[in-house]
Amino acid sequence: MERIASFCVDHTKLKRGMYLSRRDGDVDTWDIRMKEPNHGDYLSTGCAHTLEHLFATCARNSAYKEGVVYVGPMGCRTGFYLLTRGLTPAEALRLTVECYRFMANFEGPVPGASETECGNYRDMDLPAAKREAAAMLAVLEALSPDALRYDA
Numbered sequence: 001m002e003r004i005a006s007f008c009v010d011h012t013k014l015k016r017g018m019y020l021s022r023r024d025g026d027v028d029t030w031d032i033r034m035k036e037p038n039h040g041d042y043l044s045t046g047c048a049h050t051l052e053h054l055f056a057t058c059a060r061n062s063a064y065k066e067g068v069v070y071v072g073p074m075g076c077r078t079g080f081y082l083l084t085r086g087l088t089p090a091e092a093l094r095l096t097v098e099c100y101r102f103m104a105n106f107e108g109p110v111p112g113a114s115e116t117e118c119g120n121y122r123d124m125d126l127p128a129a130k131r132e133a134a135a136m137l138a139v140l141e142a143l144s145p146d147a148l149r150y151d152a
């Protein structure tokens, strides 16, 4: 079998940030890398799960919701994939910053965290999610929309 494109990125050189991972037709896949790969520090499952619920809720309620195709955690627990359609890099970055700010400041019950709405609703860690979102927000706010590339 062929090695898929995301495995061809050199993960030993990957820093925290946001990168255009691939383009499939009019769909862009954004690599939102919250942790340096293989450095011993990863999102816990409860943290990643909570971020997933909050990120998806925010993105699908934002001004850019028509351009949001999918939001989900990486299995390696070092970040998230955001799939967009019809958004410029500046808009995708603005959406991501908005969602990380929302997650960092979130208070109250996690949306969708109930037995009827989720497959593992007890596996949530809001304090960790808020902490990790705040840490990543600072990284995202320092990014320029024309530098969201692996080779930038």
Ligand SMILES: [Zn+2]
Pocket: 049, 053, 112, 117, 118, 119, 120, 121
């Ligand atoms: Zn869930």
